Amino acid sequence: MEWKSLGHLVESAAERFGENPLFIFEDKPLSFAEVNKLANKTASALKSIGVTKGERVAVMLPNGVDFPIVWFALAKLGAVIVPVNINYHDHDLTYTLDDSQAGFFVVHENYLEQWNRVRAHLPSVKETLLVTESGSKSDWRRLVDESSDSFESSNVSGEDLVNIQYTSGTTGFPKGCMLQQKYWLGIGQIAADYFELTPAECNLTAQPFYYMDPQWNTVASLIGGAPLVILPRFSPSHFWGEVIRHNVTVLYLIGTMPFFLLKMTEDPALERGHNLRVILCSGIHPKFHAEFERRWGVPWREAFGMTETGVDLIVPFDDGFSVGTGAMGRPIATKEARVVDTNGNDVPEGSVGELILRGEPMMTGYWNKPEATAEVMKNGWLHTGDLVTKDEKGYFHWKARLKDTIRRAGENISSVEVEGVLMEHPMVKVAAVVPVPDELRGEEVKAYIVLKDGYTKENASPESILDYAREQLAYFKVPRFIEYADDLPRTPSERVEKHKLVKMKADLRVGSYDAADKMWR
Secondary structure (H helix, E strand, O other), X not given: OOOOOHHHHHHHHHHHHOOOEEEEEOOEEEEHHXXXXXXXXXXXXXXXXXXXXXXXXXXXXXXXXXXXXXXXXXXXHOOEEEEOOOOOOHHHHHHHHHHHOOXXXXXXXXXXXXXXXXXXXXXXXXXXXXXXXXXXXXXHHHHHHOOOOOOOOOXXXXXXXXXXXXXXXXOOOOEEEEXXXXXXXXXXXXXXXXXXXXXXXXXXXXXXXXXXHHHHHHHHHHHHOOXXXXXOOOOHHHHHHHHHHOOOOEEEEEOOHHHHHHOOOOOHHHHOOOOOOEEEEEOOOHHHXXXXXXXXXXXXXXXXXXXXXXXXXXXXXXXXXXXXXXXXXXXXXXXXXXXXXOOOOEOOOOOOEEEEEXXXXXXXXXXXXXXXXXXXXXXXXXEXXXXXXXXXXXXXXXXXXXOOEEEEOOEEEEHHHHHHHHOOOOOEEEEEEEEEXXXXXXXXXXXXXXXXXXXXXXXXXXXXXXXXXXXXXXXXXXXXXXXXXXXXXXXOOOOEOHHHHHHOOOOXXXXXXXXXXXXXX
């Protein structure tokens, strides 16, 4: 790899691509050279207020150019970004900042209310850097403007930590994946090569920047010289218009997004008036894969990865035979993949086992959680918790999940975390959270609730419990379905046997309160 670090890549891209646009947000282009200059100014400003190498800096910003510029600045400093989901409420926000022990917090004015409610509980945060809209000059923006636009990343290398990226990953509360600078250089190179990015191409991201996807898309654009169109959010009604208007040629989506697009009234003139060469997607529903390609006239290819591992499996661009098969792909050149039983032994071809991985890119472990790291990384192999099969062509196919997480519209949700919040409610004795299959969002969240003595379905409304959850958790973690039970099946060690709950009825929605429709099913 020719770049020592992410910061060095930003400088190199500025030299190679100069005034070509790197970011296009709300129709305002920002060139490679301008981005590097702004990153230098931001790095100088951060250094002046005491941010040093290795310092954790939490960042809670909406989509736009501010997030990647702060990220680049921290990379140049050798400091560490802690991306914060902008949908977080008191519980989520407190947990992330406390667990990471972030010393500084870069927060947009839109989220100041959340921050003010919890800041007294977070003494580790030495300083809050308030980001306002560009029309009004906050002290932070003024400091950046007045800082030097030259910055030397002298003692930073690819081995240095640059992200603590939180994910529900395996069981338990969210864990901070420790990602080095070389992790991003690696995943960016893989994406740039797959997309064959050049300055003549155009990339697009609709996901929020606190996710992995826009971050690796940004690095791919830095490597290939292609502009990256940043949408404020994913909007099915505006999506194809933006793709056409910016002449987008490649993009990455997650598996729930095409369902929202599919629900729009078919408009061939709009939906086929683009110049897309390929759409890379994770979690393509096999049943609808061919329909995606027919309706939008572009190849959709599957890729599999995790925050812990970056990208692992991918379907080659020229392989149209995998459409509709549910194939996750084959290992990329820098990865090895195996399917093993509970003892770590390889299973026969076509048999179900756990997917394990090794190679680069890969996290170095979970932040401050050596036991959780040891549980997932064994003998040099990362255990994904995903049950798969491998076919005669070397393609992997997903079957089920071992880990106690729910995948809702691209979000990994820790069942344990949601249960913990629900059981803080004064009427709840026991809570068990399970996934409910959902065609649109992949899975929805359902909570089985055992009420404390004296409370019944009549005097303990589901909405009162859900309102409490809404105050504490990001909206996507709040259960859609609530079912009351007198008791729950348990193991001899008193653990709730969730697998039995999931198998108790053919349709897990029956007998539940549905918060979306405000009714009992």
